[in-house]
Amino acid sequence: MHREVTTVAELRRVVGEPDHYVANKVKDRLSAVQRDWLAHSPLGFVATTDAQGRVDVSPKGDPAGFVHVIDDRTIAIPDRPGNKRVDGYLNVLQRPQVGSLFVIPGRGDTLRINGPARILADADYFDAMAVKGRRPLLALEVAVEEVFFHCSKAFLRSDAWKPETWNPTALPSVAQIAKALRYDWADAELEERYCEENIRRALY
Template identity: 70%
Template sequence: MRRDVSTVEELRAIVGEPAELVVKKVSPKLAPIHRDWLAHSPLCFVATTDAGGNIDVSPKGDPPGFVHVIDDTTIAIPERPGNKRVDGYLNVLQRPRVGTLFLVPGRGDTLRINGGATVVADADYFDTMAVAGKRPILALEIAIEEVFFHCAKAFLRSDAWKPETWRPEALPSVAQMVKAMGAGLSAAQLEQFTEENMRTQLY
């Protein structure tokens, strides 16, 4: 029988209360260990919401250390050329708050940073975020309100970092998926477009 959870009391009765160490691990600013993690992270996910509460999560990635640390309470995530949907940036313009999750390949723990957000068109620090001689086209500047490490249980359960569990061939290619969703091009044309687009618009 289905049973929904609708109150904090019901939720806590099932999950329990967090340990004191878990509660106190949240900080309003970066510590040296947080900076070190960011310096080794090549990938993060950015969650945003629009004025109507609609949610978007977008991956952002570059060589390790791609995130620029402005100071202990501010970071900037570079934006590179993409598909021009900019769903997350449109959301930030309506509701300037974000939640982020920073990964380091092979590590199960992750770094979470939440706070206020601003879309920046240019700043002095853009030069430090150049890759292959190309400056970012935008940056997402985050005023940190919460920063903390998240435990590794999800990655341990999923075996996400074990190559022997990987099966990328189990799914169709990007071009094949696009064609299955009704694009008016042949699979070969879509494969060519996808390959050329990926190669020429990374930076």
């Protein structure tokens, strides 16, 4: 039997009410410790929606500190060469509101930043986001409407940062997955295309 939750009242009956601190921890500007978090984070995720409400989440990563803090109310996330699908950017052109989450490997807590975004092809801070002499192709500039730290329970439950729990070979390689989806490519061609060495050559 399914028991669907369809109202706020039902939801609150199941999960209860947050305590005062949790309910009021959301701010509209970065604090010093949140700026410091971004300076040490090498990885983030950006969620967007299109005009029909369909959601996309895209990972963003670079050396730690890749997010450029313009001021306490604005950040910029660089974009590097990729597969050219630009799903998230197409969504931002339709609905500018984005949600983002930034992680630090080994830490269970995360930093969440939400707000309206715009896509820039150049700005006076692009040089500051260069890696290996390569400026970003684009930047997603986000106005901070909501910023807050999220607790570590999900990472603690999953043991995500414990190497002894990792088993990446339990699944097929990227090349093998591509082969399952594209029957017209030879195995050797796929292995060459998706080997880490080749992917790293095209990172910037």
